[in-house]
Each structure stands twice: as structure tokens, then as C-alpha cells.
Amino acid sequence: MSVVFELPLPLRPPYRLHRLAYGSGAPQVSVVAGIDGDEVTGMHAVNLVAGVLAVQRPSGAVYLLPCVNTPGAETGEKTFLGEELDAAFLGGPTSPAGRVAGAVVDATAGELCIEVQSGNRVTDELPHARTPLYGRALEAGRASGLPVVWKRAGKHFDGGLMGAWRAEARPALTLRGGQAGVLSADASRQLARAIVRILAARGLVPPEASAANPVLETDQVDEYRSSFAGFFAAEVRVGERVRAGAVLGVVRSPIGGDTVEEVRILRPGIVLSARVYPLVNARELLVRVAVG
Numbered sequence: 001m002s003v004v005f006e007l008p009l010p011l012r013p014p015y016r017l018h019r020l021a022y023g024s025g026a027p028q029v030s031v032v033a034g035i036d037g038d039e040v041t042g043m044h045a046v047n048l049v050a051g052v053l054a055v056q057r058p059s060g061a062v063y064l065l066p067c068v069n070t071p072g073a074e075t076g077e078k079t080f081l082g083e084e085l086d087a088a089f090l091g092g093p094t095s096p097a098g099r100v101a102g103a104v105v106d107a108t109a110g111e112l113c114i115e116v117q118s119g120n121r122v123t124d125e126l127p128h129a130r131t132p133l134y135g136r137a138l139e140a141g142r143a144s145g146l147p148v149v150w151k152r153a154g155k156h157f158d159g160g161l162m163g164a165w166r167a168e169a170r171p172a173l174t175l176r177g178g179q180a181g182v183l184s185a186d187a188s189r190q191l192a193r194a195i196v197r198i199l200a201a202r203g204l205v206p207p208e209a210s211a212a213n214p215v216l217e218t219d220q221v222d223e224y225r226s227s228f229a230g231f232f233a234a235e236v237r238v239g240e241r242v243r244a245g246a247v248l249g250v251v252r253s254p255i256g257g258d259t260v261e262e263v264r265i266l267r268p269g270i271v272l273s274a275r276v277y278p279l280v281n282a283r284e285l286l287v288r289v290a291v292g
Contacts, residue, residue, distance in 0.1 A: 005103035007096060009081070017100065019065050019107050020050055023058035027202050028110025030063040031195055032161060035085050035104075035115070037072015041178030041188050042116030048192035058204040061110065068104055076181060089164040105164045112140055113165045113172040114198065116191055118180045122277035123285065126238040126270070127177030127190040132157060133219065136171040143201035144175065144194035145212025147239060148270055148290045151219040179276060216270055220291040226251050226280045230260045233278060236287065240271045248287045254279065267291045 005017040031049065033042035046066040053062055067073055069080050079085065083097035093099040119125035128148040129141035141149040157166050157174075165172035177191050178184035193208075200207040226232060234249040236242055242265050251261040263286060272288040280286065 004107045005100070007099055007103075009096070015071065015096070015100065017065070017068065017103050017107060019063055022050075022053040022062045022064070023204070024061050026060055026111075027204060028061040028063070029112045029114065029199060029202060029204060030065070030108035030110050031114045031116065032065045032068060032104065032108060033116040034065075034067035034069050034073060035161060036078045036117070036180065037069035037074075037080065038076050038078050038121070038180045039116075039118040039178075040073070040181070040183045041118050042175075042191065043067045043073070044183060044185070044188040045116055045177075045191035045195065048188060049195050052192075052196055052205070056205055058199065060202070060204045062199060062204060063107070063109060065104065065107060068100070078180065086160045089160050090158075090167070101161075101164070104161060108161070108165070111171070112136060112198075112202065113161065113170065114140070114195060115161050115172065115174050116195075117174055117176045118178040119176065119273055121180045122275055123273050124179045124238050124276045125176050125187075125273045127175070127187050127194065128272060128290075129194070130174040130176060132166075132171075132173075137173040140171070140198045140201065141173050142215060142217065143198050143212075145197045145215065146175070146190065146194050147213055147216065148272055149215055149217045150221055150272070150290060151217065216290055216292045218269070218290050218292045220267075221272060222267055222269070222289045222291055223285060224248055224263050224287045224289070225283050225285055226261065226263075227282060228260045229281045230254060231257075231278050232275055232280045232286055234274050234276075234287070236271050236274060238271050238274050241269070242271060242289060243268045251280065263287070265289065
């Protein structure tokens, strides 16, 4: 482990960006987690990958940054000293967050970058890959073996670390799973195995003996949002395959429990994300379904 960047801070120890490097030469792949300080499932996943690489020297180089936002992780907060670190990647080094973002870009190298993320504080995510519509990053998403590969237009990757890589015409993708502020050991294991599969597909480590999970590849994801404020009780869970017409959940009055809205599936698919905190405002996301 090495410190690749250090930033003095007032009234507290300096910030240090740590990077783990395994192997040397080509190909090279970088894996990053913890840009949001409360996304602990991704941090754990990358450290699980570190355990694999510690005993299995890659045929190339793998760079791991398991926890970028250490100040946020220490306090369980998303932000970096009050700043949105994810929003600082394309803004230039005009603030501490901007300088850290620039250091992360400098510390990642190679032919592919994988960022590991989670859902927010109120939403659980099925471990899945988010990729551009074509290219090497899509190939990596397919190699991940995760249950869903969500192909998205380039505009969805114009910000954050993914946007910084794409601005330099370098392929990058996101693996997501779990919920911010909560460690899901199962999601961490799935994400770690997905990363190892991607490394195997790039020839860095031997392939697994067992086949990867079947993948639903789609560019169509339906979002279901509440029409009214209330108390949302989900009837589905992430990873569940649902049919058209099935009830996703019911929005009820928080006091008295009267039904305000019943939310039903329009197109069949796999539940990609689901709200786990029940109190909702109008137009807030309840469920995403990957269509297929």
C-alpha cells in the first residue's frame, strides 16, 4: 500500500489517498470505491478483491483504491468535508474536493476503470453493472456475470470519475449494489466476484471454474415514483423477477393506513432497486425495474 497523494487540512491530520498495486506491466485495470464516504459495501468489495490478488499475482497490473473519501467514511457521511466529491471531478482543483478528485484521476491508470457504488440512504440496489451502450466498458459489464447490465447513454457518465475517464476517451463502468450507510456482506461478495470475473476476462487472473450468472442486458429501465406523499410498503424485493400487472407496493396514509395509491408493474423484468425507507414525498423514486 502506498500514499499517492497528501493534502494538509486545518485542525486535523492530513488527508491521504491510499492505493494498492498488484502486479506490473500490461494490461492495467483500476478499481475505485468510497468516493461517497457512506458507501461501505463497495469499500468491502474492493478489499475482498485485494485479498484475492494478494495470493494470486495478476498477469498485468491492478490498482485498487478501496476508500477515497476517508473523512466521510470516518463520520458515515457522503460528502468530503462538506463537499460533494463526486461533483468535483470535472470542476478543476479549486477546492480540497477538487484536488482530491484530480489526484484520483492521476492515481487510476490502464485500459479500464471500474467504480463501485451503492444506492442512497433510502434505496437498496441489486448488484448490477451500469455501462455505456457499446465498447470495452460494455464488454466488461457482460463479463461481470451480474444479474443485470444496464446500458445507458453517454450523458449518464458525464460526471464523476466515470466522466473524467470518458473525457479522456478511456473506457469506464460502474458496478452498484447495496444501500449507503449499510454494509451488505452478500452484495459485497457479489461485487467482488464480478470484479474478479472482469479481471479474468482481461487476462489478468485465471477464469473461474464455475460459469457466471445469467445476465439480463437492457437499455430500458422503468422508474416508478409516488404520485402522493405517504407511507410506502413494498411488495417486491431487489432481484425478484416481476410480471406485468403485479403490485410493486402500496402508498398508504402514515396515520390510519388508508390506501392512497397502488403501484403496479407496466412491463415485466427484474427489480433493480427498491425504496427501503417507507416515508415518501410526491414524485420520489419507489422502484426501478430492468425490462426484459
